[in-house]
Amino acid sequence: MRAEEVAGKLREALGPKALRLETPTERRVFLTVAVEDLEDAVRAVLGLSREARFMTISAVDEGLDLELLYHVDVGGTVVTVRIKVPKEEMEVLDISHLAPAAEFIEREIRDLFGLEFVGLKPEKLYTPEGYEEKPLKKPMEGALPPQARPMAEALMGSACSVSVSRAVMRKRQDLGLPAMPPMAMAKPEALEEVRSLAEEVGFTERAGYDLEKKRLRYR
Amino acid sequence: MAGTKEQLVLLYDPARCTGCRYCELACSYKHYGVLDFGKARRHVIFDPEHVLFEAVQCGHCEEPVCASVCPTEALKKDEETGWVLINPMRCIGCRSCVVSCPAGVPWFDEELKVAVKCDFCDGDPWCAKYCSAQAIQVMPREEALELMRRIYGV
Numbered sequence: 001m002r003a004e005e006v007a008g009k010l011r012e013a014l015g016p017k018a019l020r021l022e023t024p025t026e027r028r029v030f031l032t033v034a035v036e037d038l039e040d041a042v043r044a045v046l047g048l049s050r051e052a053r054f055m056t057i058s059a060v061d062e063g064l065d066l067e068l069l070y071h072v073d074v075g076g077t078v079v080t081v082r083i084k085v086p087k088e089e090m091e092v093l094d095i096s097h098l099a100p101a102a103e104f105i106e107r108e109i110r111d112l113f114g115l116e117f118v119g120l121k122p123e124k125l126y127t128p129e130g131y132e133e134k135p136l137k138k139p140m141e142g143a144l145p146p147q148a149r150p151m152a153e154a155l156m157g158s159a160c161s162v163s164v165s166r167a168v169m170r171k172r173q174d175l176g177l178p179a180m181p182p183m184a185m186a187k188p189e190a191l192e193e194v195r196s197l198a199e200e201v202g203f204t205e206r207a208g209y210d211l212e213k214k215r216l217r218y219r
Numbered sequence: 220m221a222g223t224k225e226q227l228v229l230l231y232d233p234a235r236c237t238g239c240r241y242c243e244l245a246c247s248y249k250h251y252g253v254l255d256f257g258k259a260r261r262h263v264i265f266d267p268e269h270v271l272f273e274a275v276q277c278g279h280c281e282e283p284v285c286a287s288v289c290p291t292e293a294l295k296k297d298e299e300t301g302w303v304l305i306n307p308m309r310c311i312g313c314r315s316c317v318v319s320c321p322a323g324v325p326w327f328d329e330e331l332k333v334a335v336k337c338d339f340c341d342g343d344p345w346c347a348k349y350c351s352a353q354a355i356q357v358m359p360r361e362e363a364l365e366l367m368r369r370i371y372g373v
Contacts (some may be wrong), residue, residue: 025287058290060309069291
């Protein structure tokens, strides 16, 4: 089965759950799904053909997220289901009930990265009992160096790299001026535009800025 | 975006090579700051049968096998420049690229624990820059292919 055919069938089976489908070569398919849709995606891939065979899972620590890549061989075409687990959660569903061979890999990933697989048996596979270190887990760090982090937060919070302090506001009022100078942060629509721009150019993702919590995901 | 034909590649002309291996030293110095043949990302070997030198270097293939076997997409071909590059932060050291490359270009760095290969020195390859015999040249892919056909008669 060729990549395009596989991608077409997956698009049909998963609909909007398939966030991204890529076919870089004629025998390779990358399917990106949300963490909660992993089971459906793996079931859809394994159901593509009777020859579908679970190969392995690769884990990549990206600093803020842990990327898991589930590789399945479908008649000579490798289909990779990709999910990104945020390090704040570090929990994902075990798929060994769909592919029993996944159990060993999941236990290895749990031992080496500290990712918890819900439903997986608790025995260790790789590291000795009593050893609680996670040797391949990287620190929770984003792309921004420490000195740039306060500025990035100020920029996203107020659309200015330097925010107006309460002391400055008081001083402005003493002088008979409005507390807030005419700048972007005074207008919610301008602030929203800055945020949407930051999202569009990929700043929020690369810098690891949480738009809901309005702060960086790391300190 | 530059077309495939205009993308720059390295051309090695064995007839001009003197076998000084200065390219290997330049490569290892550029990437590791040391003069070590073992750390070079390209190699020159001697072929006694034809009394010629031959180079093992990355051709930045149009359809790179190393990139297609990489399980984590750490190895990718830059569509703009045409260079096949490894992202060391994504490489998990599985060595799939090492065994799959038909030319044996990528190798596993035991110290860094990742695969490494020619990165075209960000557009200014030191091997070509320091080749006194000008056996290594940087040129567009189409021109290089034409010369290769002439050199190897294929």
